[in-house]
Amino acid sequence: MAEAARRVQSGPPKRIGVRGWVYAGRYGLDRYLYILQRASGLGLILYLFLHIYETGIRLRGEAAWSATMALFRTPVFVVFEFILFAGFVFHALNGLRLIFAELGWLLGPPTRPVYPYRTSIRRHRPWVYALMVLTGLFVALAAWDIFVLLD
Amino acid sequence: MAERAHGAVETGIVTVTVRVSRFHPETDRSSGQQDYLVPAGPGMTVLDALVYIKEHLDGSLAYRSSCRMGICGSCGMFISGLPRLACQTQIRALGPVVTVEPLPNYPVVRDVVPDLEPMVTHHTAVRPFIVRGGEEQEYPTAEYLQTPVELDAYLQFAYCIKCGICLSACPTLATDPAFAGPQALAQVYRYSADSRDDGRRARLGAVDIAHGIWRCHLAGACTEACPKGVDPALAIQLLKRLIVADVLGIGRRRGPAPVAPPDMQAQRRPDIPAAPPATVPGGSGAQKNQP
Incomplete structure (x- = not known):
């Protein structure tokens, strides 16, 4: 009886929805990396389909292929290529970090919760910074390679 | 919204605008907002402000x-962009x-009161108690033996007060109501990592599913x-x-902790002096040490 009464009184679920995936608000760095990992993953999937279509153009003969390749050497596509590579580097390195962390490594052992709390996310933070430095290094190398050496 | 540095001395009374989410x-049909001007002295908590609003x-x-005082876990609210305990x-x-809003990812009962039913449902579904087969579960004879190291493996997760704040913070739960949520999953580990427990297999099977832990x-x-x-x-x-270790069959697993052995009824050696009389008459220590 009380159960039924309570159910009637509850309002609609105040679910955050997809906003929870794309907006991290005042949460910490890991929540933002979670968004970036998803965005870069979706971007790479999208690129995979484009890539299959693009290599399929080779079947239409040499002229079509050369025209496509010429299109890819225009500045817009060079920038796209750079963004693609940056996304790939981030997704790969962050993914490696996540594989280790999700198997319980690099997080430290459980500790007694004595205030101020030192959480596993905090203990793990140096690895996040190391990953960002490494990603930055690879992206800088890619920028040098794509924008300075080739053009 | 700059937060003040810790340790800054605050004196006097300042007026704080408390923007509370209202829903009847x-x-x-949906939540509205209402502003209240609250005089805030040093040390005032958000819960104190809500008490002030209700009283005055x-x-x-x-x-x-x-x-x-942060023990019962009743006052979880979404305060200025983060879920926290108002007290x-x-x-x-x-x-x-x-700004004070009800915890996200829950139905709203009224104003800033969330219906914690989703958390309780998931929590009870994962068998959050020590499971031992046989007679020992129903008719225990003695305590289970556990080392301090075995205690530390799960103790941190036993401090959960079921306030439901972690379910509000979870971005997976924002779209997937079937996801078990951080609270229930943490309790699965708390009981599965407990050396006294023998119900690990059933518990892990309940979360190793599509909407389970891998979300x-x-x-x-x-x-x-x-x-x-x-x-x-x-x-x-x-x-x-x-x-993963379970599925691959790797990692060392010991059986559940043994029950403490019965009193051996050992006799005191004559060269060892008898223990002083027990402070509690008839206590178990007194009986054991009598020659």
């Missing part, structure tokens, strides 16, 4: 609280305007938001390791 289930400004405000949040650390992608928000330092994210990752 019988008259409203608007008696119709509904909120849930009980112990007002543990200093109002003057949040700037001149403080967690380590956003770390639950751990950040947890007001008791329970660290549900760590428990979930350790639980993933436990499941």
Whole structure:
């Protein structure tokens, strides 16, 4: 009886929805990396389909292929290529970090919760910074390679 | 919304605008907002401000609280952009305007009172208790033996007060109501890592499913938001390791902790002096040490 009464009184679920995936608000760095990992993953999937279509153009003969390749050497596509590579580097390195962390490594052992709390996310933070430095290094190398050496 | 540095001396009274989310289930279709001006002295918490509003400004405000010292977990609210316990949040650390909303990812009962049913449902579904087969569970004969190291493997996760804040912080739960959520998953690990437990297989089977543990992608928000330092994210990752090790058949697993052996009725050697008389007459120590 009380159960039924309570159910009637509850309002609609105040679910955050997809906003929870794309907006991290005042949460910490890991929540933002979670968004970036998803965005870069979706971007790479999208690129995979484009890539299959693009290599399929080779079947239409040499002229079509050369025209496509010429299109890819225009500045817009060079920038796209750079963004693609940056996304790939981030997704790969962050993914490696996540594989280790999700198997319980690099997080430290459980500790007694004595205030101020030192959480596993905090203990793990140096690895996040190391990953960002490494990603930055690879992206800088890619920028040098794509924008300075080739053009 | 700049938060003040810790240790800054605060004196006097400042006026804080508390922007409270209002919802009445019988008259409203969605939540509205109402501003209250609250005089805030040093050390005032958000819960104190809500008490002040209810006593002096608007008696119709509904909120849930009980112990007002971070033990009961009743006053979880979405305060200025983060889910926190109202009783543990200093109002003057949040700037001149403080927003108070009900916890996200829950149905709203009224105003800032969430219906914690989703959390309770998941929590009870994972068998959050020590499972031992046979007679020992129903008719225990003695305590189980556990070392301090075995205790530390799960103790942190036993501090959960079921305030439901981690479920509000979780970005997976934002879209997937079937996901078990950080609280229940952390409790799965808490009991599965307990050396006295023998119900691990059934418990892990219940979360090693499509909407189970693998929906967690380590956003770390639950751990950040947890007001008791329970660290549900760590428990979930350790639980993933436990499941992977289980499936691959690797890792060392000992059987459940043994029951303490019965009293051996040993006799005192004559060269060892008898223990002093027991402070509690008839206590078990007194009987054991009598020659």
